[in-house]
Amino acid sequence: DSGVTQTPKHLITATGQRVTLRCSPRSGDLSVYWYQQSLDQGLQFLIQYYNGEERAKGNILERFSAQQFPDLHSELNLSSLELGDSALYFCASSDRDRGDGYTFGSGTRLTVV
């Protein structure tokens, strides 16, 4: 157990639907990151939250949004799903003061059919 918990592990849904992926960071980590891994694009940074505030945005589609709650868990919302959104979605957390890099969750495998 890495300390970062992602749920669900697998998700199958239809095109046009909306899903929510959840991430609980390692205890004490204030930063949460979302990454997408697809066969054609590889790993891509989506968005970072730090202590509840959006800190950085990457290649995140407008149909996707995220938030970080006061208890530091984060949710990634994916809407109007398309076949191309099928991918592994990873959450990671870090603590700059600890200086030991990132801890990744085990990922959520999303399949859009």
Add this chain to the structure above:
Amino acid sequence: KNEVEQSPQNLTAQEGEFITINCSYSVGISALHWLQQHPGGGIVSLFMLSSGKKKHGRLIATINIQEKHSSLHITASHPRDSAVYICAAPLFQGGGADGLTFGKGTHLIIQP
């Protein structure tokens, strides 16, 4: 934006061989990351390094900041080392934004 290149993309070796995976990046960075991903998905952070060399068991990571180049070495390789190894660098320059940009990964297979 930082660009990260890794080589080789695929590497097959015999058990016991010394393995080297290379990574180069385009923009000066505060730290470089090496990650490991086994089939089935999970990503494990192996190293974060900003200078010199780090060692953990049979894994060694080195970085040359001036040349913007890093290497990951595996000594006495074993079939359980078979995985995808990914190099990653900061996407942003400071300001507390810490997203990573990734190389395409090196798919390593160690045959018994």
